[in-house]
Amino acid sequence: MKMLSTLQTPRSLSRFSLLLPSAVTTTTSSHFSSNSLPHASLSDQSTAVPPQSQILSIRHSLLSRQVTAVDLAQSYLTRLRLTEPQLHSFLHIPDDSAVLAEARELDRRIDGGEEVGPLAGVFVAVKDNICTADMPSTAGSRILQGYRPPFDATAVKRVKELGGIIVGKTNLDEFGMGSTTEGSAFQVTSNPWDVSRVPGGSSGGSAAAVSARQCVVSLGSDTGGSVRQPASFCGVVGLKPTYGRVSRFGLMAYASSLDAIGCFGSSVADAGILLNAIAGHDKFDATSSKQDVPNFLPHFVSESSLGSKPLKGLRVGLIRETIDDGVDSGVISAIREAALHFEELGCSVNEVSLPSFSLGLPAYYILASSESSSNLSRYDGIRYGNQVFADELDSLYGNSRAQGFGSEVKMRILMGTYALSAGYYDAYYKRAQQVRTIIRNSFKEALNQNDILISPAAPSAAYKIGAKKNDPLAMYAGDIMTVNVNLAGLPALVLPCGFVDDGPAGLPVGLQMIGAAFDEGELLRVGHIFEQTLNKFRFVPPIVADSIA
């Protein structure tokens, strides 16, 4: 475990709110008393160094030979094994030997003075709806149990080409349909901040894995908030790129016009570096953009080099409708504090109204369900996946799908099929598309007057496992903050900005920053400065401290 002390930021393991010192002290001290943490002390938190890029520090340690890739791999594998029984982030973890062999090969190349890629030795977890040729890819669905794709998704291929080591496939709501990861056909993932709570979803496994440092970064997918909401729940950075920025080739489609592969990291820089690796045009995805991908690295300057007002002149719009009724007061105050922080950094913060905001949710559920009803037609039991034998074709289809799909998936297929049916198309699908255009335009207008828009990433912090399982409408309502961004195809960055006082160590709250299309660079620059200057809080969950202990 010596490794970790060199790589990990100083372990300021919980929140520390300067505004509520007494409350915090109570919470944190009770937490610390139950877990003896030799390296942690309360004093760390007030003087804590902001989160640093794990990817850059790994690169530095490896190339300077302070550490070997094998040592590094072993430390991650050890923590993964240690935490996984509590978290269940992964659906598939390859043999240690395979991972260690990759690490050994990397060491050999570094020792031999060979060039290694920018992700060399970086442990990357991949959401299980993203195809990997050498591991099963199930999308969390019974219908694809044991399915192994014959190809790597383009994003995975690029990660591998740049030296990343795929550490496993993470859990998700079946086909990405859900907001808690309880919708997985195989297991429920826990939130590293409180194992009795959901990690969010649908990329809950990828978010939890990064939060618990089971990997360095991870890939998720975001159709209506499936990267951003779990990032918020798990206290990590989640980046949903512009639609078309990252190839969808190899991402098992949920709603093709909304789907985006996104990145999780424990720092803005890591999410940005991962995006740099996977972004760009792909000839296998006709909807991938040909726009150049700038190098984001120059944005990730050290805190010390920032002036006193590093974001002077930046116009920040706080979306009024997102801090309204129905949003937890703790979340609202965390976001208002974040707004104050922006002002401290020199920004002008104004509330902006997006009147069409509330239209997003129904439009999203119609469009996403419609597209999913079509995208999931291929799971018919004929060519691959689970086949339930029958004497007759229709029964083969019916039984294979009845037994292969979970209830949430079936519900969305039914809704989508209905919405696309003759006679209903105009009232539902077409109307939803019109709403989509309105939303896109209103974002465009708001982004003409503001450089970035901010909002909570979710109306609440992580809730208890089972709390919304039988109330789909309540769960759908939780997507209100994020779905509009997918409808508009815009990039958004979620980073932890504060806590609500709940759970054993407080629960993180995520701030969503929305930017103009293909302007991820600006989001990353602003997000990085916000993160590096937010000295009040650290977002390392207790389970990491437990595993270190």
Add this chain to the structure above:
Amino acid sequence: MASTIFRTFKVHLFPLYPPSLLKITNGVLFFTTTQQSQTQQHHQNPQKQTKKVSASASATSTQSKKLDKIPKDYEPIIGIETHVQLSTLTKAFCSCPYNYGSHPNTTICPICMGLPGALPVLNSKVIDFAVKLGLALNCRLAFNSKFDRKQYFYPDLPKGYQISQFDVPIASGGYLDVDIPVEFGGGHKRFGITRVHMEEDAGKLMHTEIGNYSQVDLNRAGVPLLEIVSEPDMRNGIEAAEYAAELQRLVRYLGVSNGNMQEGSLRCDVNVSVRPIGQSKFGTKVEVKNLNSFASMGRAIDFEISRQVQLYSQGQDDQIVQETRLWDEGTQRTITMRKKEGLADYRYFPEPDLPAVIISQEYVDNIQNSLPELPEIKRRRYEKMGLSMQDVLFLTNDKNVAEFFDATVAKGADAKLVANWIMSDIAAFMKNEKLSINEIKLAPEELSQLIASIKGGIISGKIGKEILFELLSKGGTVKGLIEEKDLVQIVDPLEIQKFVDKVIAENPKQLEQYRGGKTKLQGYFAGQVMKLSKGKANPGLLNKILLEKLNSKS
């Protein structure tokens, strides 16, 4: 990879496609001028033109008989949906090749197999071809169109939807001009084209003969198609078959498809209804499938018309229901395949994996300018050259034949003579040797030379034919062959007179008979002289001199 993923699935009842009906029957064509194999065989030489007409007409007598049976008080309405498989090098949305007859599941990839995570990327050639055909069919083009998903479940449809075009087809509102062959009454017809749209083909189901399961071959899945929907403008089987034949000609001229019906590269589904004359409302339409040749198409339609008229005239028109019927070549009947209960809901919606199809005027202009001379324009031009419609139809049927004709005429040869040569000896040779016009050794300039040599009296027509076969099979030049074989016609009267004298001297008996009044023997003498001259004597001179000699009393 395929072998690990594919598997057979057992299906007891496959009500949609009885195996026996899926076998490809090689329909032989008898009644139209539109198929090469048929047209070639009827042209032995230019002098026997009439033979072709009678051959065709006799073959169609059954057709006309059937037509005659249709009471005059009913009007048949026929519309045709044609699927044309495009001859692009790769499939519509992936880089797999498609070769008809390949071993099952050997030209497939994750994309055309519809594996999870695979995405379609449009082969731009598909748009090129669609625009070409759209222009050739005089259509309006959609400068901003899109793809849609047509959704239904079937084992040959790997994604559970077909990528097609729904409400904004790439081309619409055009027409196709057809010249009905003389033997079917002739005349020029214009049939409306409702729309042309792009889509992908499905795979094929292979039904085992004994087993009760089926297997899927996805080689064909994802192959680009153009669907051409006609207006309901045809009134009988001949018109329908000629429309389809013209469409075949067109796609071959354009090079967008091989148009081969037997391989399924050109598939026609026809909608047939009848209504009493004077009624404005259409009758219930019946779809007829499994038409593997123009001949079966014509017969199937005429059968279907008779069937419906009969039901009408017996007051049983309520038994004409919306259904799909299959043409059964064996019994020469249409039989019910499936009834359509209400309209199928394909739940079309815009394909989100593909961007909109946006084309510019400049792009369209470039394609317009690159179009070859189309059959209709060619026919009008040949007509103006003074060729008969029969010649015109023959020559324009095959683009390569037309080009050969044009090239020969361009060298100065008389159009009618060129047509005669091509339609007789050259066509016969190609048929016997099973060669296309591009494969014969004869070059157009040599044919022109040959015609000029005969016309100029350098060689006789008979020798011309001999040379032609040399040229066809071995190549070479007319001049070279004439010199090499010393075939120049003898036009020196003195030399011919020597032959004549010799023949007369050697045949005293025949001479006596001739002079005794049996003047028919002139032919005999002429033959002998020609033989003696090794066929080189100028026939005109020969006859003139021979007559003088035979009739002189010396």
